[in-house]
Amino acid sequence: MSYSLHPAIDNGIKAGQSDFPGGKLTCHCSSDKVEITIEGNVLHNHACGCSKCWKPANALFSIVGVTPKDNLKVTANESKLQIVDESAAIQRHACSKCGVHLFGRIVQDHPFKGLDFVHTELSDKAGWQEPQFAAFVSSIIEQGFPPDKASEVRDRFHKLGLETYDALSPPLMDAIATYNAKKSGKLPA
Ligand SMILES: [Zn+2]
């Protein structure tokens, strides 16, 4: 059984540049592309196996990173954007013509409020932060991937040098738990 984890990493991972200035991401339309411009590099870039993140056709995983929302501007054809699911914690803004997700924004009270989720493969520049880990690996089974092949997927990530998790990475899970503990009063705010 052959499958693509994601075309950007199937043949190895290339490290990004720490001083990368950022750049433009565009949708897949042949004309009137929706364009966003990001100042600076992304953070926490990772492969995600959940069913909500946008991924290219035939890829098992999405590759998604975050940027502070103030570093992101829609710079062309904003009128083509629509929100995929208004009720979701992450408001994913997709091109209404080609379906590509340009950015996901958190507007409700949330540990990651203030961060936008973006896919750097939509840029034609190299230097974006390389994926750091794989998240929500077990979720691919919910989307129909054979469960007996899940360990093979994890092995492929390990060979690429990426740790695999079935939620987010420990630092991000700790950040969420800290936020929740402060909110509930278990930790001082
Ligand atoms: Zn488009």
Ligand SMILES: [Zn+2]
């Ligand atoms: Zn995801």
